[in-house]
Amino acid sequence: MTPSSHSTPSALNGRDRGFWAGRWFSMRAALNGAQHTVRTQPNAWIEVFALIFVAVAALYFRVSALEWGVLAFTIFIVLALECVNTAVEAVVDLVSPTYHPVAAVAKDAAAGGLVFAVLGSLCVGAAIFGPRLWNLLA
Template identity: 45%
Template sequence: MGLKDKTSKGSRWRKTFVYAWQGLMDALGKEKNLQFHFVFASIMVVCSFIFSISRTEWLFVILSIFGVIALELMNTAVERVVDLVTKEYHPLAKQAKDIAAASVLVYAFMSVIIGLVIFLPKVIQLFEKWLVF
């Protein structure tokens, strides 16, 4: 393998990241639900620092955040492909969009449960300290 082969592979590798970044920025600029998830994720990260959560808790928070965002991106991709294929109403097109959206809903619901398990005891403990004084 010559130097040129290595350079072309490196160039292709970089391009895949550039295209992925462009996709993320495009979706973030246009998708209100994705924007909401990013705002909520930012709030969770700040709360995680404030409450000094454990490493294990951080892993669950990180998995929750990135999982919801990844599924929201896939949902957006499914919606775009369906819209590309047909602009007319079709029951299967609706099902594809609804099922993709449901995957985000299910994962987001799980993330809320994880958030409650991690943060609710810490919030209760904080309020108990305030009520004592």
């Protein structure tokens, strides 16, 4: 039986496709999720703009390889949490189409996790760019 002839859920998620075909299936699904988040979430647009702004600033200030690594990790953690927040909101909306206080807690907690990441990213930016900006303005 071919994977397309299965009607089980595993046929739909790539498990019966073979190792490499399954990895490719999973990668495409993940990229679709990332694309959906960037396309539909206004906060993701701000985060992508921040990524571009930070990259330009890092090039201008010639940050070290270690600083590039910290900046990239920080930026992509924020974007990853934006995807997680989008997923939590979608699932909560699916299972609780009307207002429920517990559903609100789930959505608010997911957004709160993102707030922590953004605050952390601001700290990273201040640590890396603060002294350089101070020297530039002094």
